[in-house]
Amino acid sequence: MTLHAAIEKVLHQKSRPMTTQEIADELNQNKWYTKRDGSLITAFQIHGRTRNYSHLFDRDGTTVSLKGRQNVFIVGNSEHPEKNHGPSESQESSEVKALLMDNSKFISVDEIDALDLEGIGIYCLRIAKPEKLPEPFDGELNDLNHDIMYIGIATVSLERRLRDQELRGNGHGTFFRSMGAILGYRPPVGSLLGKRNKKNYKFSQSDRDKIVSWINGQLLVNVIRIENDFESIETDLIRKYKPLINIAKNPRPSSNLKQLRALCVKIATSPT
Numbered sequence: 680m681t682l683h684a685a686i687e688k689v690l691h692q693k694s695r696p697m698t699t700q701e702i703a704d705e706l707n708q709n710k711w712y713t714k715r716d717g718s719l720i721t722a723f724q725i726h727g728r729t730r731n732y733s734h735l736f737d738r739d740g741t742t743v744s745l746k747g748r749q750n751v752f753i754v755g756n757s758e759h760p761e762k763n764h765g766p767s768e769s770q771e772s773s774e775v776k777a778l779l780m781d782n783s784k785f786i787s788v789d790e791i792d793a794l795d796l797e798g799i800g801i802y803c804l805r806i807a808k809p810e811k812l813p814e815p816f817d818g819e820l821n822d823l824n825h826d827i828m829y830i831g832i833a834t835v836s837l838e839r840r841l842r843d844q845e846l847r848g849n850g851h852g853t854f855f856r857s858m859g860a861i862l863g864y865r866p867p868v869g870s871l872l873g874k875r876n877k878k879n880y881k882f883s884q885s886d887r888d889k890i891v892s893w894i895n896g897q898l899l900v901n902v903i904r905i906e907n908d909f910e911s912i913e914t915d916l917i918r919k920y921k922p923l924i925n926i927a928k929n930p931r932p933s934s935n936l937k938q939l940r941a942l943c944v945k946i947a948t949s950p951t
Contacts, residue, residue, distance in 0.1 A: 683732045685712035686725065687745065690736075696744035699725040735795065771905075775912050779803050779830075779903050788846055789895035796838035800904040801913055804829040804845075804854065804924075811897050815935055816861050820923050828898065829854045829924040832913045837902060846894055848887040851879040857924045859890045860939040871947035880947040 680688070689705050690697060697705075699722040706712055706720050714720065722741070729736040729743050737744045778784060785805060786794075805826045810817055820826065831854065833840035844852030848859070859882050866880040882890065905912075917928045926932040926940075 680711050682706075682712050682720075682724070682728050683735060686729060686743070687735060690743065690745050696739075696742045698722070698741045699729070699743060700741070702743060772908055772912055772915075775801065775903055775905055775909070776916060779901055779912075779916070781901070785899040785901045787895070788898045788900050791842050791846060791900060794902060796836075796842055796902065798837060798904045799833050799835065799906060799909075800837055800902060801830070801832050801909045802837070802841050802900060802902045803827065803916075804831075805899045805901075806897055807899055808897065813861060813863065816923060816933070819933055819935065823921060823923065825920060827920050827922045828858075829922050830913055830916050830920070831925075832909050834910075837904065841900075841902065846900075847891055848882065851876075854924055855890065855894075856880060856943070857926075857936055857940060858894060859886065860943050861924075861936065862890060862893060864890060866943055866947040868946055869948070869950050871944070872950060877948055878944055880943045 685706055686702055688711060689702055689709075693705075702725045703720045703722045712720065725743070726741070729738060733746075735746055737746050779801060780803065782805075785803075787807075788804075806812065806820070806828050807826075809820045809826050812820060820828075829845075831841070831845065839850070840852075844850040845854040846852075848855045856879070864882050864886045866882055871877055871880055881887075903909075914928050917925050918930055921929050921931045923933060924936065926937060
């Protein structure tokens with residue numbers, strides 16, 4: 680784990696501003712970051728790193744806090760793996776699962792632009808009021824006894840995959856296509872004719888704007904940046920919670936959603 684990632688993690692865990700000395704003491708104790716020469720982390724080192732990462736941290740004298748609503752959790756990614764005495768892989772996986780599913784960590788999707796989505800990782804989407812879903816999906820979610828809509832991973836870029844594709848409909852977002860179909864929107868007739876991929880249907884710009892507005896108003900999001908084992912974590916969580924909109928890896932995918940997606944593909948590949 681890099682030093683600035685370890686500082687972020689400490690501030691998230693403590694949920695309060697901390698002095699540079701407090702942060703150094705905490706890191707020297709928990710060993711989330713260790714220096715190559717094995718010497719102790721100093722308050723001066725914390726001062727320098729937080730100053731250089733001003734987009735992540737606010738500073739008031741020797742006191743450091745997280746910038747704005749920065750709540751993308753950072754796990755793993757050791758700067759010096761040979762000196763890393765952090766959690767084992769299984770401990771790390773458990774930590775990621777607990778952080779990702781912690782209800783108190785979610786924010787409204789309309790605040791997504793305030794997050795630092797650099798890097799790769801895993802994300803979860805929930806709905807604030809399940810009764811806002813159209814039938815029969817409100818009943819399906821009620822049967823699952825939770826409000827989890829989707830769990831996904833970004834293997835190249837959280838910004839591109841989560842924000843742009845899944846939540847804004849720019850590109851080929853599986854979640855966005857499914858959400859649009861659930862809300863009653865359909866792609867333009869024949870819009871996939873001549874296209875190589877016959878499944879990645881899109882909606883008209885006006886419909887896309889309406890879907891984005893609904894997502895912003897109804898859904899909550901939590902994100903964790905992690906570079907190790909996040910695909911197996913995603914698989915475990917999908918199998919456990921069976922999120923409404925996950926089809927792949929889901930032991931009980933929604934047959935109603937599969938039918939709707941097939942209908943949208945049929946419309947988009949029909950000449951008339």
